[in-house]
Amino acid sequence: MTTTHSPIDLTQRPPRSPRLKLGGFVFLPRLLDKARAAHADKLGEYRFNGRGMDRHFFNFTGLDHEALRAEVAKGGGDGELLAWVHAHSKHARTPWEIMSWSEYMTHRTPDSDAETLADFAAHVAEFSKTREDISTWFDLIDLDDHCTFGGLA
Template sequence: MNQTDLTLRPPRSVRARLGRYVLLPRLLDKCRATLAGKNGEYHYACPLDQHFFKFTGIDPEALKAEVATGKGDGEILEWIEANATKPREQWEIDQWSRFQETRPVDSDVETLSWFLEIVGKLSKTREDIRTIADYLDVDDYVSFGGIA
């Protein structure tokens, strides 16, 4: 099994794609690390991952069981395509992925306050961190020694 050790490096970016799906490579890294007991502070099937599960209709535990068999990314993608309860056209996947990459933070006061707080912990001067994807990329970098 490809055992990703997320105590040594971050998972792939939210923006990385597999079969046109953003989130999926990161989700698989977290799943493999969780199975290996090497997930560090990363959580498989977190709220961000749930966007993928909802869009495809894939059950997180069923995917986890399939990943546990040791299949690589391409084989897992084939399994997802065969088992999605909400099959999607390529254009739908492209559109969904573009939205996920640029998904704005919810505009309610509580969510905006939370987002400003977590971004502020990374940097007081960065004005380019506007989406969850932006935040996660910078947070992953900083968590493993980079400077925001």
């Protein structure tokens, strides 16, 4: 049974938080929102290209972003798309692997090198010079989404 999912207009609101899970995968609901918006030509400032933060999901599952985009274009709901992800992932993942990866992604910080740390700090400073609680990539994404659509830092 295919459930037609209405398009999402990311010029009017942000995609779902990267913290939300579908089938245990963090970031997947956000990817689906961005893929649906891309299909409807309503992506706004967001990107759905298999790079940036998106690449972590695609690397973990072994999926191609264009293949996911083509499946999303068929109009299925989140549950159907989750089943498709499991059926087409090149790297079949156990529930504990998905849980571990999701936990890691939720707490992932920009601690790889000085350039990355400086870039992260500059992005946070675009929204607030006083926030000391923004320490993970998901914190920054949520802050960006909130401020971009009228919220205060």
